[in-house]
Amino acid sequence: MKLTLHVWRQKNAQDQGRMVRYEVPGVNEHMSFLEMLDVLNEGLIEKGEDPIAFDHDCREGICGMCGFMINGKAHGGFKGTTVCQLHMRHFKDGDELYLEPWRAAAFPVVKDLVVNRSSFDRIIAVGGFISVPTGSAPDGNAIPVQKQDADLAMDAAACIGCGACIAACPNAAAALFVSAKISHLAHLPQGQAERDRRALAMVRQMNREGFANCTNIGECEAACPKQISLEVIAQANADYIKAAFTERPETVSGGVG
């Protein structure tokens, strides 16, 4: 099949950027979307033109590195599918596709379809963890976890940090990403000691990074390639509100013993 692509080309963060049209003949239905771009890029290099930059790594839908908008939909809008696992059999001859990077103030464009998502790392660094230095853990079976809790924790922990939720959200809110981590750890007994601190710190960092507020539209859930449920946002909101009302300044008393 033959496709027409309109691709966002932007040399670097300072460049204005623009859409450029490309014809891609000879697309095979078994190719992945990224393999189709590989073929286009090989042709561009042979012609001496700058290939299109896009992020990708594992190409099996788990590393979260790839992702861009296809016709306004994150990862192309196919249920539970990242763009690296999207195959060309879903398209037809003559289709015209518009490819754009994730658009969000907190995700500045690096080049073409590549954006900077380091804000995600900074949100995890303020509280998206359980503080357990290496070697200080009790026996694994000393902490029983109800099967249902373990399953719900796993549902939330499946987040791959790709950023599709932000790109799909009209507000560019990071609620689904942040709440998935809060919810994962809140479902486990190991996560209780820092539960309040975690919710407060992560939400505050999210705001500092320039992500807007969630208004419960639900585009994030629809776009999430790991199908993480909006329920996690409800849970994280509850945790945040409770923590905000009961927050106390940290005491430094105690002194030397």
Next chain:
Amino acid sequence: MELISNVPAGPIEKSWETHKFGLKLVNPANKRKFTIIMVGTGLAGGSAAASLGELGYRVDCFCFQDSPRRAHSIAAQGGINAAKNYHNDGDSVYRLFYDTVKGGDFRSREANVYRLAQVSVNIIDQCVAQGVPFAREYGGLLDNRSFGGAQVSRTFYARGQTGQQLLLGAYQALERQVGLGSVKMYPRTEMLDLIVIDGHARGIVTRSLNDGKVSVHFGDAVVLATGGYGNVFYLSTNAKGSNATAIWRAYKRGALFANPCFTQIHPTCIPVSGDYQSKLTLMSESLRNDGRIWVPKSAGDKRNPASIPEDQRDYYLERRYPSFGNLVPRDIASRAAKAVCDEGRGVGETGLGVFLDFSDALKRLGAQKIAERYGNLFEMYERITGEDPYKVPMRIFPATHYTMGGLWVDYNLMSTIPGLFVLGEANFSDHGANRLGASALMQGLADGYFIVPYTIGSYLANTKHEKYSEDAPAVQEAVANANAITRKLLNASGKRTVDSYHRELGKILWEYSGMSRNAAGLKKAAGMVAELREDYWRNVRVLGSNEEFNQSLEKASRVADFFELGELMCTDALQRNESCGGHFREEYQTPDGEALRDDANYAYVAAWQFRGAGRPASLTKEPLVFNYVKPSQRSYK
């Protein structure tokens, strides 16, 4: 050169305990005076950076991806082994040790493997405490499943995403240290050279992938945890970015490279569909529990599988290995698939595929039970191939998956360059000639959480540290070397793309140095690779400049190293005149086609030393002694 493994004397059960006690310690207040450079943030690098940061060291940590959470450990599906014996089924540290040495076809170092089995139990505890959502039973306790090469249930798992969950645990611990200021993270930064001063590793030269800026980073020790080199074959189950540049450039600075020809070809991957193919996708080994592998009995039978009657099918694994059947180890299953395809009995358009058929299991257990066990894998298969495995048999074919070879390390995980430590898949030490399923995650986390944090302290405490300036000749030379490679690639201004070369290199290695090898083919391949490499430097086309985000340039520099490594793999495979594990030399097989080891002459680690461009590498042997697990012919019949 003599290789000193530093394995402590005495009974193996006490080796690690004794050794740890003998290691010199760094005073807590002094730890912050030391800087450790960590390259790679997968299970090994991420867990090591976090643990070293917790101890109080300053850690500068590098990854080429946009975030440490992307490292390819994340893609591991099946699980992680640990000798917990939670199921009372006879598991023990000794049994895990035994299975791993035997599974590796007696080409690994006993003491390292024993230690790995010992710390496996601590890994599970650590990960549970971090909040890794392992599968649970209704009573709230941890669940286990079985994997190939073992007769006990010792594999812990988190659905089909165990690697992801373990990596996120390590990543979160790492980010905690970033938040506390003990670890500084450099994402989208690639190591281009190792700085060696007075014989010790003292830093690295890096290139920022954002803007091409070349920088020098000094450290009191350098740790490489950069994964395997499976992408030398172009098509593999590795991530597209996985590369050998860090370990290869360390090799060129004097670190010995051990057993480069030991590569693992995984039997159950989705077959290649065309020339545009960019990578191969693994289907978990667990599928072989319920799927039956077969091909038509007669060559060229292209009928729809459903219309091939039972008596015209060859369930070749069940036929050749009646006692293990479809669950033989990976190396054996892969070779058997190649054999039937070579006979012209392969299936699918290309003839390079075999059926993995669930119809019997579907009849026996029903679709719902199968969906519970393998639903996510069936979905992934359908997403990629467009075929529904509930209705038609899967088509699978072997693909490069893991590399057992890597930089040589001693018992302290230190390479032949003092101060250079190597962890995880990047080193050679624990899996011999074949790795068992669910053992890669175990080794990465063992090295990172529980081994290097001890051994690196002793090195730091025993070494005199001076401050160096960037003007030091060794530093200038390393920077100049990194810049020269970049310039040479950009200036070649030839006609062919990097990928087209890489694909051709991969085809040569797959053909002559893949699932089976022979002396004539290996010699031919080494020549072809050398010729292609010459052509590469003259005729490759890399557009753009160094001072920008330039993905072609990144690839070009990595592929340049793959050429040299590919040649060394052929050299290594040629000198090893025996078959063992994943290394199958056609000249050395039993009458019924199984691998024939030669323990009298080849029970050693082959460690290669770089002697300058254009000169053959020199071979040093570390003899392997088996005091506990007596080498025997592996039999799965």
